[in-house]
Amino acid sequence: MSFSVRVLGSSSALPTVKRMTSAQAVLYNGTPYLIDCGEGTQIRMREYSLSFGRLRNIFISHIHGDHIFGLFGLLSTFSMLGRRTEMNIYCPEKLEQICNSLFASLEHNLGFKVNYIYLNPNGINHIHSDKNLDVFSFPLVHTKPTWGFLFRETEKERNIRKNFIEEYNLSIAQIVKLKRGGDVELDDGSVLKSDDATILPPVPKSFVYCSDTLPLKRLGDFAENVDLLYHEATFMDKDAELAKLTCHTTTIQAAELAKGISAKRLVLGHFSTRYPASELMAEARTFFPDAIEARDGLEIEI
Amino acid sequence: MSFSVRVLGSSSALPTVKRMTSAQAVLYNGTPYLIDCGEGTQIRMREYSLSFGRLRNIFISHIHGDHIFGLFGLLSTFSMLGRRTEMNIYCPEKLEQICNSLFASLEHNLGFKVNYIYLNPNGINHIHSDKNLDVFSFPLVHTKPTWGFLFRETEKERNIRKNFIEEYNLSIAQIVKLKRGGDVELDDGSVLKSDDATILPPVPKSFVYCSDTLPLKRLGDFAENVDLLYHEATFMDKDAELAKLTCHTTTIQAAELAKGISAKRLVLGHFSTRYPASELMAEARTFFPDAIEARDGLEIEI
Numbered sequence: 015m016s017f018s019v020r021v022l023g024s025s026s027a028l029p030t031v032k033r034m035t036s037a038q039a040v041l042y043n044g045t046p047y048l049i050d051c052g053e054g055t056q057i058r059m060r061e062y063s064l065s066f067g068r069l070r071n072i073f074i075s076h077i078h079g080d081h082i083f084g085l086f087g088l089l090s091t092f093s094m095l096g097r098r099t100e101m102n103i104y105c106p107e108k109l110e111q112i113c114n115s116l117f118a119s120l121e122h123n124l125g126f127k128v129n130y131i132y133l134n135p136n137g138i139n140h141i142h143s144d145k146n147l148d149v150f151s152f153p154l155v156h157t158k159p160t161w162g163f164l165f166r167e168t169e170k171e172r173n174i175r176k177n178f179i180e181e182y183n184l185s186i187a188q189i190v191k192l193k194r195g196g197d198v199e200l201d202d203g204s205v206l207k208s209d210d211a212t213i214l215p216p217v218p219k220s221f222v223y224c225s226d227t228l229p230l231k232r233l234g235d236f237a238e239n240v241d242l243l244y245h246e247a248t249f250m251d252k253d254a255e256l257a258k259l260t261c262h263t264t265t266i267q268a269a270e271l272a273k274g275i276s277a278k279r280l281v282l283g284h285f286s287t288r289y290p291a292s293e294l295m296a297e298a299r300t301f302f303p304d305a306i307e308a309r310d311g312l313e314i315e316i
Numbered sequence: 317m318s319f320s321v322r323v324l325g326s327s328s329a330l331p332t333v334k335r336m337t338s339a340q341a342v343l344y345n346g347t348p349y350l351i352d353c354g355e356g357t358q359i360r361m362r363e364y365s366l367s368f369g370r371l372r373n374i375f376i377s378h379i380h381g382d383h384i385f386g387l388f389g390l391l392s393t394f395s396m397l398g399r400r401t402e403m404n405i406y407c408p409e410k411l412e413q414i415c416n417s418l419f420a421s422l423e424h425n426l427g428f429k430v431n432y433i434y435l436n437p438n439g440i441n442h443i444h445s446d447k448n449l450d451v452f453s454f455p456l457v458h459t460k461p462t463w464g465f466l467f468r469e470t471e472k473e474r475n476i477r478k479n480f481i482e483e484y485n486l487s488i489a490q491i492v493k494l495k496r497g498g499d500v501e502l503d504d505g506s507v508l509k510s511d512d513a514t515i516l517p518p519v520p521k522s523f524v525y526c527s528d529t530l531p532l533k534r535l536g537d538f539a540e541n542v543d544l545l546y547h548e549a550t551f552m553d554k555d556a557e558l559a560k561l562t563c564h565t566t567t568i569q570a571a572e573l574a575k576g577i578s579a580k581r582l583v584l585g586h587f588s589t590r591y592p593a594s595e596l597m598a599e600a601r602t603f604f605p606d607a608i609e610a611r612d613g614l615e616i617e618i
Contacts, residue, residue, distance in 0.1 A: 083392070087382075094329050112418065
């Protein structure tokens, strides 16, 4: 099992030569799940050989240009490559009208269906599920309706201890029952306990994405002990007033928040171009010593 | 005087890691004039240190995504950098509605005025003039209304021969008259001829941009002897039927056209990703031996 995040764009509103605007790919056994889609995302996807064909789910946090301007080119490219597979886009309602209006103006029929699934402005919601991952959305606090996302591995079944199969001559049905946690009665009337015959699967790992937002006080309600937290850190602490005014987070606020919810690891990004990233990171590390600097191309195992 | 073209994107519809979609900057003494604006243009502009502030004129050939998807991010960036200077966009009429509709959906007031100047579908038209350049548009033949552009240095005044100023004790008014080609009567009643007192300025140089299009039969009517011709060469000659069907040009057609109008130099681009660029260029060079391969970042003196 491999579960990672690849940073595709780590700048805030203004892209630079080295940092494009917001985009990340969650990768589960090579299947990408795209979060946000700043300008140039399709180029970064090519650069890091992310599969276009296996991308079936895109998650858009909010309708600001630096989080969506790469979407038009990405969908166009898929269309020109002859895609027929449906695409799910979990997004603010307005995105559907924006995309439909643009492609209608271009007289461009994409040739594949796009399902726009609107995000719920209230509470944490289970929005997506497949064999790899469960995905939840939750509202953030920004100048526009904005959402964060929680990606959690699906619960895996217990693993049967191989030697028990032969020793107890287990049938397929018995194995399935044991793997699902049920005990099994053997031919001699004795009971084989699931706890004895199986090994517990690894605890599902999780990743939380928070951008753009003021620090979310109740993040710990559902993200306590998260394996990896991505949080925006647009501003240095000296500009905390500006951060508040523009509904963004400072380095120290992000680091304190991560510490407060006992996040196992923290990656920071969405850096304002007014500071060197090294200074932002140095400040964050005074509170969260191992904080990771998001850089375009960086892949982090979860 | 420096007059050059910087290629910012040289791929056709699909960008690759090395080639972004269509964009070029004509540079006159460092002032950029942008032609087309594929996704990532603002990043390439930063990469090659093209001035954002001095960019006041953008020329859009047609409304296909690979020629306009970088425009939204570019205008947004200018807005966030606090631009107040007006921007002229010479473009198909529809672009104004596309941009206005998108920025309205984003509730993004750019903060500077954009003048959309619609291109005329008939004939060659003088659309722009400043101290550096005269720009003309002309219709191409593509699947959508599409235009090419001719950039020509403004006619410069004659240069006065410095030694004549002292020798004939010339006044400012007399110098101005001589530089403009007029003869001057001196105090002793004799006539000083402009042809004697001045040196002719260099012949104005010109650049023609043709993408996307079928080969234009009458290009020579206004582009004969052009100093530099950029022409699309999307397809290899074996795919001439496909080129015709999609209203594009093959390598050989482009090279023959350039030869036919006695273009001094030829640069080819808008390459389909289905061929290696080296093969496209090798084929073109059988007819135009010095044809230049457009590559992202390449700057060509005109």
